[in-house]
Amino acid sequence: MRAEPGAERRHKGCPETGRRLLEGVSLPAAVVREAPLAHNLAWMQRFAQRRGAWLAPHGKTSMAPALFHRQLAAGAWGITLATAPQCRAAFAAGVTRLLLANQLVGEANMAIVADLLEAGAELICLVDSEANAVALDRHFTARGLRLTVLIELGVPGGRCGCRGEDQALTLAERIAALPGLSLVGLEGYEGLAGDDGERRVADYLDEMVGVAQALSAAGRFESPTPLITAAGSAWYDRVATAFQALERPFQPVLRPGCYVVHDHGLYAEAQRGVLAREGLDEGLRPALEVFAQVQSLPEPGLAIVAMGRRDVGGDRLPLPLRRYREGGAATEPLTVAGWEVTRLMDQHAFVRLPEPVAGEDEVRVGDVRVGDVVAFGISHPCLTFDRWQRVLRVDEALEVQEVMETRF
Template identity: 30%
Template sequence: MNNGSAPLFVPETPCIIIHEAIMERNIEAMAETAQRNQVQLRPHAKTHKMPHVAKRQLGAGASGITVAKVSEAEVMAQHGISNIFIAYPLVTPSKIERAIALSRQIDLILAVDSDEGASRLSQLAGQHGHTLKVRLEIDTGLRRTGVPYDDALALASRIHAMEHLRLTGIYTFRGALMNKKPTLDLEAAGVEEGRIMVELADRMRALGIPIADVSVGSTPTGAYAATVKGVTEIRPGTYVFQDRMQAKFGVCGLEDCAGSVLVTVVSRPAADLAVVDGGSKTFATDVQPNTEPLLLQGFGHVVGLEDAVLERLSEEHGMMRLGPEAQAANLKVGDRLYIIPNHICSTINLHNQVLFLRGEAFEPVPVLGRGKLE
């Protein structure tokens, strides 16, 4: 409670609020999962993009972090993070040069998924008299980056022979997918992901390729993939804050969502319509409503108003359709609402800072990795 000595800080909206105690609970739970299954935890920092949070994860037992961009790795390294995996193929000379420079300062692992990409890494590393640690990305069904599974042995052999690369492991990202389709059977998806990657690693070792790392697992599947003997590492990201998507998957409850967007009602044009000051520049739209397998309604969960649906977004406006219960709440212009976004990772990247809530006190923390596109 406020002791009356000073007024409580009231944040401007829209803004992201992170409930620190819930975040800490999420961090500890995933660290315990990794420890129980005797695998390394290397969280993907794409969710928070903040060294402040990465250090909390490392302090709880994470072995390092994962990022997607050289620029993100540079930000993290500048703030004392010394073990980083860039889980994204680097193919342009400028980015490779930056990665080489960074790898002289910290323990850095790079990603490859093609002959051409690996050759570029090896050639530039050789020009600097340097050897780069790399992992080979495997496509296990998502059809994104990653060498096709059936071509992985041959490519691994060629990379292993490259003088200035040291192939330390393989990794994949598949998420909640089975048979190339989204699934709600997270256990089956995670176990299968782990199994096929372990089998591939064993086949590579039989060819004399010393694969040490078998890295798998997203927030939905990580706990299950970790149970597969031979998996050495999981790389969940969203778990640190959780979001509506993970709650619908059953990974967590809405009460485990540390991140939410605080908005203000700015207009009440009709009994069944409220407009808030958060639109597509506030809420991520990459997880669209009414899509398989989750069939989420709207762009976020409106806390305390179960039949309110944030169903439309323009750039600065969020249009909420109000059901009977929400109408009975008699929302007024100026009222504030918390909305748990469908996807917290992309939502964080829209904001320059977040506010960490400790009791009744807010601490602004800059999202230092935001907008790092290169």
């Protein structure tokens, strides 16, 4: 059962829409700022279109149907998901083209996908073994359905996927004999290759291109323009460049997910690499923040903020960005220079304050007050979104424009 971060979750009927974040909204709260969100949607769509690629953003990042529909409205071809239940949730929210970037294993999960196909979904999934292909064929043939699949190409020591061209060709030959399956392309994920550096990413993508062309030359794809898809949120530029080298007609599909809100950590670093490689001056902008209040000033140099692991992902500690007085104006931020989050507990963040000076009373140290509202930047959006059932979209005045529900 998922933990419930803060009172914001318990008051599900509270009409936050139209309220200012600095007053009348229970904190902590996960917040998406509209201006950078709109920028990111347009930026990534333009990037994909310039490279002749379709965009199928990975929905597992947010699992927020409101964001799915913003991505589709911006021009996305479809939405990528990681599990059959995620596909079901997206389809229930009106998303009809689904790319399940995973193997579909287990009768219960196959039944979910079969139900979606019967309800009108357009769904593609991955396969990397004869055993899985045979099981899929048996299930979908029995339901009178034909499942569209991509062969996955993996990396040595990585997770799923065929290892090399020979395995992929052998699997494609087997799929051709299975009436319940239709092979329409090749899939990969370059992120695991990236653990060994940029050179390994390039080598893996070259291998993908070679395998795709070998499968096409062998006549294994049913589509005249088969799909070739990869691209997480760190190396999508390298993927787009590699796929442009294909000699035969393929349709590239890019699948970054975190771009929609970006971050102040892991993907901010990755973006600097993209900008340098592409010769660009401006890229994505961080849109996702967690707002929380100073709860206690128990000793000099220490603030306790009412935000913890149940509210924000923990692969890196959150970054203090801005501070406001409760009830104050968004145009009057206060400094957080020198602030550092040193530790997270379930519902508390330990913040080291610079050069503490005793204040006028026991709830004030320097200019920091109990009740001050602090905006924190996060790293790796997936690990913050999944802590919230609702995320607040705000304008530049920090007025809540929309309450976006998630479907984890």
